[in-house]
Amino acid sequence: MRMSKKLHYSLIEWRAYRDNLVDDNESEKMQNHLLGCDECMENYLTLMEAFEETAQHSPVLDGFTERVMEIIYEENRYERAFRLKNARARLITYYVSAACVTLLLVSSGVFTLMFNGFAKFDTQISMVSSRTESIFTSGWTDKLVDSTSEILNISQKK
């Protein structure tokens, strides 16, 4: 029954495995193969389905569904609470870090430096805008309107 890795176990061999007719060593080899081989998994599941359908007694213990549902409800609640707790802890860490960085920047004078830099920049902008105003003091929009009207008048006379 020893097989190379590339080959598959036959349906008869899987039946023997299902019916506990193979020794422990071989059984473990077949299990290892089963987890990595889709074709053998399909064969094994087909045999297990047939086995389950023809079984005279259900192997399931009483109250199984209730126990599974209890686990699902309880562990869902637990997971949600755990996630919420983690999210809160992350939020607190975030705010504390932000506060620490702000305090550090204030104490090291970075904000003062930035403020002084902005003030200087503001002065430069105001200088540029006053220069621009002096260039356009003659009212270039008025000039444009006047010249357009003149052109229209000439064309109408013609």
Added chain:
Amino acid sequence: MDSEELIIKNVLRGDDEAFRHIVEKYQGLVFSICLNTLKNHYDAENAAQETFLKAYRSLYQYNGRSFKSWIGRIATSCAIDLYRKMKAKSQEIQFDEGLEIRDSLQTTVQDIIIEREDREKVSHLYRSLPGIYKSVVEKYYIEGMSYQNIALDENISIKTVESRLYRAKKLLKERWDEDE
């Protein structure tokens, strides 16, 4: 859309109760697979519970083909996983027993500190367990009550006591590994 597809969609929309239909429909197959690998009802039940929990948590990954085959694969892998873990554990116990006498003579201050830290960690993890598990763990490990007495005290079946203890230990181990 057939009823099974509808059930799956409802579970994915957050209706946990709909999952009950899936458990009822496939428990026979799942249990048969687990029992076939593990050879005893106690371990088969634990593997079968794990299968349904895994199926519930990864339902969004289900590709819409044969659900029977999908859950059958999960059951096979859960049962084989548990079988391997149990085998590794029994080998570990045999190895530990051989070293027990030698270790008892070599307990250092470091060992004591590690043990104390481990106890604190276990105690912290225990406090974070879901209520129903915490109560069973306390009664079994701290008060030393039997399964039967816990079942009477909590008004549940002995199987439920076993199941809660198993899940509690599993959760503790998962949390422990996450912290490591």
